[in-house]
Amino acid sequence: MVDVPARAGSRGVCLGCGERDERRRQALERHAAFMEQRRQAVHEVDTWVRLSAGAGRLAREAAERAGMRPEEVLAQLVERVAVDADGTVSVPPFTPHR
Structure with a gap:
């Protein structure tokens, strides 16, 4: 998690940070799943075959x-x-x- 300094005059309360953190967590999970699929697909071949x-x-x-x-x-x-x-x-x- 990244600490963001509070703006001058604020009390350090971040409205919406929980939602932002949740969206970030979900995005990281989706990216990790995508990368795992790519690692597994490296050895797969998808092809069309024309047979007599x-x-x-x-x-x-x-x-x-x-x-x-x-x-x-x-x-x-x-x-x-x-x-x-x-x-x-x-x-x-x-x-x-x-």
Whole structure:
């Protein structure tokens, strides 16, 4: 908290300081929450993917069977991707789940 000197002739009573302090506290809490979200989002990727008709059908079918949305199935698929030393990309078989 910052001490503000009283004006000459005043008794050092600050009208509205409690409200101002509360607004400042709320602003600091909102800023801290925002910064925490930014720290967590550093490793997230938000992207659009255009699939061929056949790949789109497979994604929709797998999602429907699992009771999920296609983007949820694709996210699980990507989480399981393995890249070998020579750059070969593979995904072991898995069952999508909620």
